[in-house]
Amino acid sequence: MGAGEAVRTTCAYCGVGCGILATRTGDRAIEVRGDPDHPANFGRLCSKGTHLGETVGLEGRLLHPMIGRRRAGWDKALDLVARRFRDTIANFGPDSVAFYVSGQLLTEDYYVANKLMKGFIGSANIDTNSRLCMSSAVAGHIRAFGEDVVPASYDDLDAADLVVLVGSNTAWCHPIVYQRIMAARAARGTKLVVIDPRRTETCEDADLHLAIRPGCDVALMNGLLAFCRREGALDAAFLQEHVTVPADFWEAIEAESDLWTVAKTCDVPVSDLQRFYALFAATPRTVTLFSQGINQALRGTDQVNAILNLHLATGRIGKPGAAPFSITGQPNAMGGREVGGLASTLAAHMDFADDNVARVGRFWSAPRMANKPGLKAVDLFRAVGEGKIKALWVMATNPAVSMPDAGRVREALSGCPFVVVSDVIADTDTSRFAHVRLPATGWAEKDGTVTNSERRVSRQRGMLPPPGEARPDWWIVTEVARHMGWGSAFAYTCAADVYREHARLSAYQNGGARLFDLGHHAAIGNAAYDEMVPFRWGRDPFGGDHALESRLTARLVTVRQAKLPEPLRDWPFTLNTGRYRDQWHTMTRTGLSPKLARHREEPLAEINPRDAERLGIANYDIVRVETPQGASLFRALLTASQRHGDLFTPIHWTDRQSTGGRTGLLPRSLTDPHSGQPGFKSTPARIEKVAVEWRAFLIVRGEAPRFPGCLWSSRITVPGGTLYELAGMGDATALEHSLPSGEWIEAADIARGTRRIAVVANGRMAAVLFITQSGELPGRDWLIAQLQAPGVAPSLLAAREPGARPDRGPIICVCFDVGLNTIVSAVKEQRLADVAEIGKALGAGTNCGSCRPALGRIVAEQASILARSRVNV
Template identity: 70%
Template structure:
């Protein structure tokens, strides 16, 4: 079959993909060389999308409870229960919780149904958790949620400042574009992040600031710019409103020394940053979750924007503030009004906007006020105010803060509907109705990336089973609720045209979001649509979409930072791993993506580990006032002392531990409603178990009854890590399959080694020890694909007579290259550059996200060589 041009399923970079179906549910995935977001590059996740398109774990039929149902019966039940709740308790008794995984057309009809016909604004999105503070900051400063940047700005800048963004891991293709620009034109790079992530490896300067001190840092920078004469007074006079007393208030506590003390930074490093900013007028400040996911996130956004407005670094090539989004269609959701705080097409709930949308949709029931934002929405579910909830393409039982409360809320809700492509998630386990939605590779519609570029997502496969697109499911429910005429769409293009018409309807230039030239786009032109950016070059003319036509400086001040609490002395930060995505329902299917980080780790500074009695590889219980979970310990000096980092990805489906969502507080930013995931008070203690071990098996076990257990996908089976108490052999019996066994046990010492054969091949191998060592996993994993089993003695020993070289932890997921392999090649072959390592091992030559780690290994080898 010929290649199909589509768009990646993951982050907000919005990379183009060329997918060629091979057989029924297989595809060859390559980067689309013509797509202007990535020009053919893909990160590790995008590269391995082909490993995630099987039907494993898919929800293929509507389900009412645990019984399969017809679409007519399931949709009828959903429509009836929502209608009954509205009739008895009013429109605010129902809610939708949607997702940046939806296509724009899906988002549009969901928003139209809830806000336009049900008459409530109780529709919010998981994008609330990642970028709503940027939205609120943009609206305060610009009058509209406008990202005034494109990726070319990163390549035109002389200075790129990354704030709260581990770009090398979370937006790797964009990071490679930055690095290419640095190599071509000497662009300087500053990274502002409490953690020394791999993004920092190539930076000219890393500022490991104290969490929550971003406003102080940016106010200090702005005060320095004013003292240095860098404020663009002409631009301010022509285009920006500055509040009375702004400059006097700014000077208070914003000198170099006070700022350094508040941010816990070396004054010399802070001065260097100020001087770099002063010396390079073409500056892009790119910010992400480290800025947004804060209870002061909106103020932090506006502190960044203030600097750019005051110095005139906006609306010019290579001089912009740039919010980079986390999900593939978070921006599309913002365009259609997928947030509870916006109406539609970048309109708010001013009476004239409500009346305008009512005229366009032909309904008298348009919501007149904002709805419940995510955290408040689930509180309302818990308190019984929400009687019916529809969750689409997201997993809030894992991803929301205080996820234990969210589970309690869902369990108590009278009626929960989940539309998803996956059959069993932590959220769908609490649903009354599950509706099978199309997944990536089956969807057909549009998405908008972080630079406002609209791209087509096209289907590689037909929808399997009874699976249907989200837009179809929503419109069928709307029809059964009595609004068939308003939701009579035959194809995604019909919805897109209506979305475009609404964007331009009685707009008259008051909003920059206007895609009205597509209001009459034909079906063929829609199908063939090339990626394109709306909005041109925002603010290049010095005009802003406010009533006065001027931008607004927002006076923001640094809040007092809380000292560590005696009972909760650690500041907990949560975030992403390089090769995983959200709750791993998709990436968890890929054996190669599992290799980079096989367990959920709590990363701690060596001095904190020493004080807590923790060593590398120990298990630790991380507890907060909201909940607790168990993580494997990683001792690392990339963490600041007194702080810890854990990943967000693990769920009950993969692990008994690693449940980061249980830990954060439900405190939110008062302007945006975005939760603060980056600074939760916590305590950490060592978890002592009677034994620990691992299982390698062709068939993965279900949920494992152990103090700690986590499982990851292998090419031919599963790897399970575990630790527990009690009779180790009784535990092994519950895990191991039937078959011919060889084993050696020492019950007194808690040691056990068991291999199970089936048809002359290894079916499973179990290893547990109380305190002694365990064999290396690599050779044993290889035995699952061996044509015949190794000798019993070798299996029980966990190694052959002549052990193969130890590759170490996987650094390059694209080519499966380990740390020790790279280190050995660097030393033995005297490799002195990332390019040389790539030529020798291929590592770092595809997506490039491992290049910072390779560069660090080269530096370590050089340091050893020079004593």
């Protein structure tokens, strides 16, 4: 790709699958904008996608194969990996080897990894971090449809009269989907109901928010289905033609499904429940979107089937504006599901039935086919810890952070005889346990396909050359297979070769038995592959506008609400975990972007103010969140959006960014019995304040070393350097050792225990360190800007420019760097009445739109303040 030439590709983040136009502007520089012709986003991008260009540099990249701490050539590294795998299989059998892969892989990468493990090594011990994200949806789809089919499209959002969001903070986690919902509300008055224990920003525009007790979704949906039956809202003709109903189904639905029983179970007002039920029953065009809040539960599969039952029984499926819709978290979770990237599936939507094993074995000419499901993620790492798995390959993921009970996972990795990690980043929490590290290409360099949440296949195209000796993941796996002696079966020369084989397998002896069928691409040429435009396979099940869907037969699945546990005396809180708006997974990519860091600069433990008051916790105190699995430190955020008795912590922070915020240490390794997905949303926990004697921040060009003895440190990337937030006990003067060399400018206030130090080198600010024992620390924005200033401001220790420019406050709109104080001032002074007027005045909310709920709340709060002031006058 030459400079100035736009490349059509797809976003590296969530499963919305947005199209991107990427233009190379330098050796390692690109400009990113939304692709107006891509049907997933029509040119819109969220904050993460908008700032992808900030993440394609070589900072922290793994550029060469490494054996231990020494650089090695590819042949030597591949020989070692192949030999250790061969020896392990020979001595302990194929089940002693495992792969743990990722929804960050392209479909072609996934395909060859699955083929190597299940057809040639002979074990199904290949699982993916998508197990943690959406495997309960997979299990629910298979139970209902016999196949992992998502019977919905984004077009349904445009046609819906009611959208129900269940366990999804869509405004933050899938902002482009949320914008589409908001557009439908504006165009056709679509109603919005949000079902979530937390009052997230997604709730700001909702007609109704049901803050249900965690884990009671089956009771809620069963109650709704019973209500629809009583109200005559079932679709008898659809049930007769398309759906099998178990003999005991309606008896189970009617048990304990009256409004008052359900309201008590869910801990919501009967009036709100009645309102939701009546609205659903009266609205045939309903889309129910569900995500991690449903999937990441100990009864997640049952919760999925409760939603599917509801839509099947009422005929709200396969019609415009009517569908149950699982929206995935990762960019290619769906592609991994299609090729068998999960340990519980074989390939091309086939399970491990004998005829499927034989069929795939024939197609691959496989010498040693796996004939049963392998170990799912939690069990896989448990087997590593027990010494049953002796060789492990981790691809494009960071399980030492993201797995539940991550401390135990680290112990398992440290004791594994042979660990291979292929990744783009040299130093991750997981790669520190690797015996061999293999450099993979990153998003800006990869070439292949991905499938998004609506089953749309899109091309990902590289726009930068691979740096150093980095290679595509499919190439790395292929070369290991060749070194193990299976070269003829892995004779791929490009990604298109892999895709063609994948397409052929999907159609091989299919005969319409499976909806997943890419047979029209079985002989696609390289040029046609290069020019491939986005397409959806299978179209909408149950009719739609594609003939084969009418052959799909569904079944209702009997599910009952499990008894919910009572709070434990020693662990009285329920911990929920999830994502922040502008960060992604363990921040190996988003952490490189200075702008994305500003929305949430530290890991926060969110707690209801009533609970905080009882425990003596104030806003932004350091707190310890503890579970039976482990403990970690966070800043406290008091917010009424949290239910009484619940806590929320983000999943993103690792040892690379903070001494605390390690949420992965906290959840139990308990899983859903059907899907094997961990229950991240309901861990018993406790929280307590941690006293500190001083607080500080350090802004430094480049990076600083670790801060020994510091109780709390957290880092983010800022333009020109790094910002560290610090807190601790005892003498804070040790922090001075982290300052770079240069001329010091210093001021102190002994009464408040405050010190301010600036370091000047080569006529520019190199660092500032501000410490206080009892006073307030100043804002950071102006000081951060001084890292790139050509000279040294005389007011450096005052932390503001002469004349005191107003503090813009916490960043609300990342796209345009607009802070809270700036927005509030504009609303007051210019009498801005709505989000659209804020956009015209400040630009905020006019790009990705993910801050629009926050802007709406600010407008409402200022209107309320103004109204109260008038009453008082």
